[in-house]
Amino acid sequence: MEVLKIQNLSKSYGKLKALDDLNLVIESGQIMGLLGPNGSGKTTTLGIILGILSADSGNYTWFENKYDGKHRLRIGSILETPNFFPYLNADQNLDIVRQIKKVPKQEFDDLLELVQLKSRRKSNFRTFSLGMKQRLAIAATLIGDPDVVIFDEPTNGLDPQGIMEVRSTLSRIATRGKTVFMASHILDEVEKICTHVTIIKRGKLLATGPVGSILSKDLTIEVASQNNELLIGFLRSREDVKNILQKNGIVECQVDQKLDVSEFSKSIFNIGIVPTHFVARKKRLEEEFLEITK
Amino acid sequence: MIRLLKLEWTKFRKNNVIILMLTFFSLFLPASLYFTTIIPTLPAFFPSKESIIQFPSIWEYLGYAGNWMSFFFLGVLAIYLVSIEINNKTLRQSIINGLSRQEYFLSKVLSIFVLSIGATLFYTILCIIIGIINTEPDTLKLIFDNAYAIPRFFLMTFGYLSFALFLIFIIRRSGIALFLYIAYGIIIEVLIRYFIIEKVSNTAITNYFPLNSFEDLMPNPAFKFTESIPNSVEFDFLLTHQQATLSSIIYIILFLGISYLSFMKRDI
Numbered sequence: 001m002e003v004l005k006i007q008n009l010s011k012s013y014g015k016l017k018a019l020d021d022l023n024l025v026i027e028s029g030q031i032m033g034l035l036g037p038n039g040s041g042k043t044t045t046l047g048i049i050l051g052i053l054s055a056d057s058g059n060y061t062w063f064e065n066k067y068d069g070k071h072r073l074r075i076g077s078i079l080e081t082p083n084f085f086p087y088l089n090a091d092q093n094l095d096i097v098r099q100i101k102k103v104p105k106q107e108f109d110d111l112l113e114l115v116q117l118k119s120r121r122k123s124n125f126r127t128f129s130l131g132m133k134q135r136l137a138i139a140a141t142l143i144g145d146p147d148v149v150i151f152d153e154p155t156n157g158l159d160p161q162g163i164m165e166v167r168s169t170l171s172r173i174a175t176r177g178k179t180v181f182m183a184s185h186i187l188d189e190v191e192k193i194c195t196h197v198t199i200i201k202r203g204k205l206l207a208t209g210p211v212g213s214i215l216s217k218d219l220t221i222e223v224a225s226q227n228n229e230l231l232i233g234f235l236r237s238r239e240d241v242k243n244i245l246q247k248n249g250i251v252e253c254q255v256d257q258k259l260d261v262s263e264f265s266k267s268i269f270n271i272g273i274v275p276t277h278f279v280a281r282k283k284r285l286e287e288e289f290l291e292i293t294k
Numbered sequence: 295m296i297r298l299l300k301l302e303w304t305k306f307r308k309n310n311v312i313i314l315m316l317t318f319f320s321l322f323l324p325a326s327l328y329f330t331t332i333i334p335t336l337p338a339f340f341p342s343k344e345s346i347i348q349f350p351s352i353w354e355y356l357g358y359a360g361n362w363m364s365f366f367f368l369g370v371l372a373i374y375l376v377s378i379e380i381n382n383k384t385l386r387q388s389i390i391n392g393l394s395r396q397e398y399f400l401s402k403v404l405s406i407f408v409l410s411i412g413a414t415l416f417y418t419i420l421c422i423i424i425g426i427i428n429t430e431p432d433t434l435k436l437i438f439d440n441a442y443a444i445p446r447f448f449l450m451t452f453g454y455l456s457f458a459l460f461l462i463f464i465i466r467r468s469g470i471a472l473f474l475y476i477a478y479g480i481i482i483e484v485l486i487r488y489f490i491i492e493k494v495s496n497t498a499i500t501n502y503f504p505l506n507s508f509e510d511l512m513p514n515p516a517f518k519f520t521e522s523i524p525n526s527v528e529f530d531f532l533l534t535h536q537q538a539t540l541s542s543i544i545y546i547i548l549f550l551g552i553s554y555l556s557f558m559k560r561d562i
Contacts, residue, residue, distance in 0.1 A: 050390045052562040072392040083387035100391040
């Protein structure tokens with residue numbers, strides 16, 4: 001089922017084109033990462049599909065229907081920062097979200113357990129650390145058991161401990177079978193959590209699909225030796241090796257992922273080069289992202 | 295509607311600023327009446343000091359005191375009800391969570407409606423209590439002689455709060471909205487009226503300005519007495535109650551209507 005379908009969405013702020021004819025489909029059960037450099041239109045995209053910004057042109061549908069109040073109750077979301085009343089405690093703030101979502105009165109034990117805030121449920125929001133605020137916001141998105149959860153830069157501004165806590169919370173949510181749409185510019189985060197990824201830049205769609213399909217089929221090989229010139233000459237002589245470059249004394253190149261790596265390393269030995277460093281790794285999303293958005 | 299009011303109650307029942315504003319309103323309203331009674335000498339055209347706290351004129355005096363109190367404390371509170379949500383971004387979060395823009399706007403209108411009802415009830419109870427204590431038993435039959443002041447008090451309060459809501463929904467900056475609200479009420483409208491009076495011969499038209507219309511629902515009783523002095527002034531100070539009621543209703547519809555259209559259309 002198509003949970004969200006965005007068609008030809010455009011939005012400008014004065015002369016600045018924030019979204020330029022964006023198209024995107026998210027299917028049920030996907031964990032979609034929306035990637036893009038700062039100012040690429042991620043938050044604008046989310047703002048439009050959540051009804052707080054209006055598009056100049058184009059449209060979108062939720063659950064294969066036009067966006068309306070009923071559908072919004074099936075979506076849990078935080079946009080940018082966690083937004084709560086500072087003078088109310090965690091329970092009271094969650095109760096406001098519960099009332100908006102027309103969910104029967106309930107305790108929030110499970111949710112607060114999930115985000116590890118049960119012991120601080122009676123503390124005022126203003127006394128929370130940024131990580132705790134973010135986790136409370138994540139708990140709020142899950143009220144009413146929504147079909148879709150949307151996060152915008154969920155680890156923004158957090159310290160390493162906070163990032164770890166939020167990531168582990170997101171991973172737990174992902175295992176609950178929800179459709180997740182997450183905007184981020186932290187590629188590592190998307191690579192670890194998401195099943196699918198969409199990359200945009202200056203409001204334009206650059207790539208979309210499963211993370212595996214976005215990642216290149218190539219392997220990256222790093223080799224260092226006492227004689228890098230000879231090594232580079234050897235690599236250039238092979239047809240199955242491409243994109244050879246030297247960085248900080250390490251020669252890096254790309255080969256097809258089907259290449260037998262042990263055979264490849266033997267061939268280097270065979271010409272009399274003894275590698276002091278040899279690593280074969282799949283290309284990371286970060287590298288792919290940088291290449292796509294270049 | 296009950297759901298929206300419950301939501302507003304959950305949001306604001308523990309808010310110290312709101313509690314403080316309501317406390318000020320509740321304390322200063324009776325206190326202002328008390329201070330009037332301890333002024334050593336009133337202008338000659340005023341009736342006796344005692345009449346201020348007696349039926350039926352207490353409705354007018356306390357109403358006029360309420361005019362100021364509603365403008366300041368409740369008006370500021372109305373701006374605060376929205377501005378705190380803009381500043382904490384709970385407004386946009388409410389929409390994201392599933393509240394429609396119509397519902398959000400209605401929740402704020404309901405809030406100022408309930409505030410106006412509450413203020414009117416308080417004013418009514420206060421008038422009755424103070425009036426009964428200070429009125430001679432044989433004149434107590436006058437108790438409801440001026441009671442039509444009650445709906446006018448409500449309309450006046452609702453008018454001020456609608457104007458406050460209008461400013462914060464249009465401007466969306468708490469400081470600027472608050473400044474404009476107070477500055478317009480105290481000086482800007484007065485200045486505009488003054489310049490129009492200077493240029494235009496038909497001066498009565500300036501009485502129809504928005505805040506003056508609200509004010510004339512519960513006017514300063516002193517104007518009534520000065521108008522009764524022959525040849526003391528060259529134009530009407532006040533709108534009649536009917537004129538003030540009609541123009542206030544029109545302004546309330548305009549303020550809330552424009553706020554609604556703006557809120558529905560603009561990005562949040």
